[in-house]
Amino acid sequence: MPRRTDIRSVLVIGSGPIVIGQAAEFDYSGTQACRVLKEEGLRVVLVNSNPATIMTDPEFADATYVEPITTEVLTSIIAKERPDALLPTLGGQTALNAAIALDEAGVLEKYDVELIGANIPAIQKGEDRQRFKDVVEKCGGESARSVIVHTVEEAVAAAEDLGYPMVVRPSFTMGGLGSGFAYDETDLRRIVGQGLHYSPTTEVLLEESILGWKEYELELMRDKNDNVVVVCSIENVDPVGVHTGDSVTVAPAMTLTDREYQKLRDIGIAVIREVGVDTGGCNIQFAVNPDTGRIIVIEMNPRVSRSSALASKATGFPIAKIAAKLAVGYTLDEIPNDITQVTPASFEPTLDYVVVKVPRFAFEKFPAADDTLTTTMKSVGEAMALGRNFTEALGKALRSIDKAGVQFHWDGQPVAGAELDELLETIRRPTEKRMVGVQQALRAGATIEQVFEATGIDPWFLDQIQLMNEVAAEVADAGTLTEDVLRRAKRHGLSDAQVARLRGMGPTGEQSVREIRHALGIRPVFKTVDTCAAEFAAKTPYHYSSYDSETEVAPREREAVIILGSGPNRIGQGIEFDYSCVHATLTLAEKYETVMVNCNPETVSTDYDTSDRLYFEPLTFEDVLEVYQAELAAGPVKGIIVQLGGQTPLSLAKRLQEAGLPVLGTSPDAIDAAEDRGLFGEVLVEAGLPAPAFGTARSLGQAVDVADRIGYPVLVRPSYVLGGRGMEIVYDREQLTTYVERALADAAASSGSTTLAAPLLIDRFLDDAIEIDVDALYDGQDLFLGGVMEHIEEAGIHSGDSACVLPPVSLSEAEIERIRRSTEAIARGVGVRGLLNVQYALVSDVLYVLEANPRASRTVPFVSKATGVSLAKAAARVMVGESIADLRAEGVLPEHDGGTIDLGAPLAVKEAVLPFKRFRTADGHVVDTVLGPEMRSTGEVMGFDADFPRAFAKSQAAAFGGLPTSGRVFVSVADRDKRSVVFPVKRLADLGFEILATAGTAQVFVRNGIPATVVRKFSQGRGADGEPTIVDLITDGEVDLVVNSPSGQGARADGYEIRAATTAADKPIVTTVDQLAAAVQGIEAILAGPFTVASLQEHTEATRARLEAAARA
């Protein structure tokens, strides 16, 4: 039966900003869905507030709304577009919740929109804990014994029956938000209290502990004829107790017999039928008691999930794509398997390789946060690796994480005695360091039984880790590196660098190992992910390396361009870089064979459909070199693109060039020139551009001298970092000493060195500056100014965390012209061929250059969406030798640029989304939410409208709940800010807000004629008659907006408590004066009437019409 003919247009809802638990995988799934629906000739209407996504590129939908995903906005879009159907299962929990809200509001009925791919009863059965338990029972499965509660007191009463520890899970939240283990009543009260808050239905489930059981997941798909297939089984190496997103996971399941696997399969199929997922995918999680085999169904997600993205990449079976086809009426047997092209999708993939996924965490960004892994997801990204066995895949996955300390090592002497006992104790607590702890414990002689007892990790996995230790010992002990020893090491996942280190071969050891290895003919071969274990020929070149005998890379005639992706998502290097890589491959495919190398399973770039060839490989020098050589053997290679994937590929540039690889675009020497402060300083001097006074230091003495010379406050950071890692504003010598001593201690711990390998950069910090971000393109001749963004917060807050507006709202034409000239001078001076990002600070009419990065920046997709020009595509073409003039002639670039945006153009506001809610201190408090020079946001949204206030208001609605239009505002600011807040606070009072303030701030307001109510400080405690403190009021939801700027270096406890309580209560918080001014404008815009909506296509059309009219005039 072909697809339904009664559906002509479909509304697809995306997942909004990247947050922990909902990341790039929904761009991958949504992009697939949009592609499929368009291919089917349907009109696709897309809503997603996240500009960094591929799916929001105008070519993927007929009408693309970069608008907040709220019921109000969605209703406006539905009223305007009148879609026949709504597909809500590909945009994560956000889209599913949005669909439920639209249904409840009667919008779907009113506009006759059919929900496809899911139905409301199925969603509710899948997500409502009690109803799901009933489903499981009906399907012959077991659930953990449990009780649903709606108050904390009910929870305490229930504990008498269930006993501690117990699991607390709020209903209808994503990524396990608000869930956790309660070991006693204090824990229980706290976790249940929070959980009730997070649950939209004020409901949490308490259940018996299955901590330490084996954990499995199945990915299933069902079509309208009731055909069901299991796409993939996944086994968690970390047992139950760690969220699957935070676990090391393996596909396929490794430690189940067929009988047990089929039991899971039978239950899974019965559940998807009983829940009533009519068409599409679902994910079901199981716990299996390692001693008895008792199976418990943990939960199901009736939609495409993070695990389904992983399963798609792991198997080559594109779940989201198939789900979209099923939603419009196809059945599984009518859909061809893309990879074989001759067999249908109504089968179950079989793997002849092992897939390992490792999460990547960002605890270093939140030093106060408790790093224990729990049922609440905390990781910010993941890497996947494939190998022909577990050890090979694990070794590759760990090195794909691209972070110090996560790889297995055999440095120093193994621990012994009491230290080993201590280590065995440490690994009881799951953390991101546990896997290495396990490896070290086994290395030190702990038995598999001991480690199993401590961690619950299945003995089979432990034995595999022990195998890697044994292989490492063989490498270390061998007289010479024979072929046997080296081949076995590579076969079990050891990198050349690890081999070199094991043999104490010094800093150039890795290169020597490689030379020996190549001389012995030990090279990886490249196998193919084909869904069928080679039973049928694969037509899709989706490869992974393995040390085995036969390679499958096909020869080619077209010249290839290799694009390096960005690896696992992390704070500071996320989906924005994938966006640029995907654009490059899309545009270069016209003239070249495009080859993508990446290891992030969440992304569009690792969809086998995106590039001509995909290598799912770690982005290390060794792995990239082998891919290059394999491709060079297959045909001509034009070169390799390193500047689009962020710092990970960029940091390989120099070595790749030295190894003789043709690096396209900006040369590695030029990249160095921009990174190296001394060289860059020369460039600036040559161009006559001012930069804040700065210096570099490798020791405490040097640092103090530099700071004294340039004057406090100073901005201190290590060189060669992305996302402001380790960056701090330092106000005095004492603070500087603390900073440098910590950096030296880290250096000593990691390399045993007493000085810093890379110098610290110390800049004069510019107070009260306007910060400006520029993305530009340079071909050696011409500069194309992509976009000029004005930060809403003043300098000192990392550009990734700062809201910004494009075009700038307060810069004059002359200032923009100055920015253009400066940017061009830098581009020429550095030698850029491709993209360049420059950060400026404008203080008292002086334009300072803060830094320049000759690569794609985080803001490229935002700029592209806001201006309608694909900078990344143009950059890729410049990198392969085309000129900006050529691109203008071809119409790839317009005649005007981002520096000459006309007055009628809409404004785009980018707002950052921060993950503070996810992170708790060990005693359960939210971590501090104050922004600083170190980036901590996970994602971004864009508000797009005719003027700044409306665009800003939209950005706030998209980033979190939105700005309040009435209620109470609490204001507490540092002394330096007291004067500047008077005006905006006055306006809020005029708008009808009640102003609360602590005594000092209230006094300022009253004297300025603003009525203000004094509230008690947190440090004052409750009053004699129980008068609440401000923290109590916030916690009780009595405050609608909080304005709190941190008060310099003094006692910060009050400020911290206020910010933490606000974050926990989910209310908007403003921490700078500039933000407050923008917020007031936004509130006024909301009060002026509901948001109007316009698609990107409409904006583009309007721009074209405006420019034509201007040309005629």
Place this chain on the structure above:
Amino acid sequence: MTGTQPAPAVLVLEDGTAARGRAYGARGTTLGEIVFSTGMTGYQETLTDPSYHRQIVVMTAPHIGNTGVNDEDPESGKIWVSGWVVRDPARRVSSWRSSRTLDEELAAQGVVGISDVDTRFLTRHLRELGVMRAGIFSGDDLLDASGRELPVADLVERVRQAPLMAGADLAREVSTTTAYTVEPQGEWAGKEPVATVVAVDLGIKAMTPARLAERGVRVHVLPQSSTFEDVVAALPAEGAVGVFFSNGPGDPAAATHEVELLRRVLDAGIPFFGICFGNQLLGRALGYGTYKLGYGHRGINQPVLDRTTGKVEVTAHNHGFAVDAPVDAVSTAPYDAERTDDVRYGRVVVAHVGLNDQVVEGLTCLDIPAFSVQYHPEAAAGPHDSAYLFDRFVELMSTRTPVRVPAGAFTEPAVTASKEN
């Protein structure tokens, strides 16, 4: 520690391909037809499936042996594969049901295996060139009198002397020699059976009578050599009865005794159900040909369309031969090419078709109470999607009415197939 690794082993194919690896299981020599199986679970069931008699099995899943060996999962009394090829054998077992390692079990049963070879390469090779004879050599068998390793050419020569699978009549080598009965089980235990079946053991798997028994059927398992009189004698005079032909090894074209037996069953109007080899024998009894597939179907992920319901099931396969019957049309069973007027078995449809390659996966007779499938509804190892076929058989036995196929599921008009092979 390199020295602690197992001794070398060599796998050679009749086309001269050789792969070096490590000895796994017993040391020595084994010869057979080399095939690959793509199941990711169920190695214990695979090893003990009598249909693998005289075959060397390459497992495409790299890690084998992780769950060890237990006493519940074997499908017969012994390991039947003649050789075992894996990439990464487990060093340590993890399963609460395991009682010993697979390595020990293979060695104890004298099964010669090899590990650490590129199983994907072998699979691709067999896919492109078709299955062929092969041998695994390890231990002393790999060495000449002076202790040097034998040249590959000598090993290839030995492989080329091994018998071919085509034309091999093997069912009698794997069949039980004495009859036994499996009584109704589970909720039916101790109750009067709903039907009685004679299952002719051509290499039967333990799960097959179990699946019938759990539906209240009493199953008399008879040896391959049984005559029609033996079959009739085992069936009660009253009540629902049926005959079942199991899976088994070898070339169906060589199974003349079984085909004659089946024809008498069909002539007598006794309801019949066959699985795998049993499907091929029904095909031959009806007068269709059978042929050897290039590399067969062996795995537990194969999509099959049941045309009687329009639904797709994911099924377990293990077959190297297939029936040659018109896939898209209703045909009249040719019975005998010499006597085209003999239409005694009436119309036949391919009610089950493999969606990967349109191979006949099941025959259903429209005018007599008989049907069969080429794959394994007993599913051990494999998914349970096809268990309904046992219900269909029970239904067939109680009604004696041929299975109904919806009009329009096949191209009309009917065609008459010619007997081939």
